[in-house]
């Protein structure tokens with residue numbers, strides 16, 4: 016009489032083996048990760064801007080461009096080319112706000128993040144990270160972009176700075192390095 020338990024086990028092993036084999040064949044080729052995505056798929060991607068700092072937790076009293084540019088605040092890390100402050104909703108009781116600070120040099124942005132992330136400003140804890148941007152919709156569709164103020168990307172950029180939205184969300188949960196704009 017065959018040992019039933021053994022047959023079941025064998026069967027299970029075989030199924031598991033098939034499953035593993037299937038997994039392997041489902042997997043895209045090993046170097047597909049290094050292949051750049053097609054241009055028309057780039058709307059799913061975000062690109063880390065190494066000269067853009069996103070700061071959360073700024074006291075609203077300091078939230079003016081002139082103040083933030085000062086040498087005692089963000090100016091001390093290097094030359095700033097642009098500041099965008101995300102003002103709080105009128106009438107809300109928020110005591111802090113967030114801002115995007117674009118430095119001329121990537122090194123200055125990295126230095127600012129290193130110093131500011133986890134520090135406090137007037138009693139408010141700050142969170143600082145690199146900002147991200149996305150690809151221009153026209154450029155993705157190989158159309159000319161006629162908007163002279165378009166702030167989105169019109170080239171592929173560096174492979175290592177390109178992430179899918181999902182990858183960025185994972186990073187957000189684990190490293191809190193990237194922020195989607």
Ligand SMILES: [Zn+2]
Nearest residue numbers: 151160165167
């Ligand atoms: Zn554009």
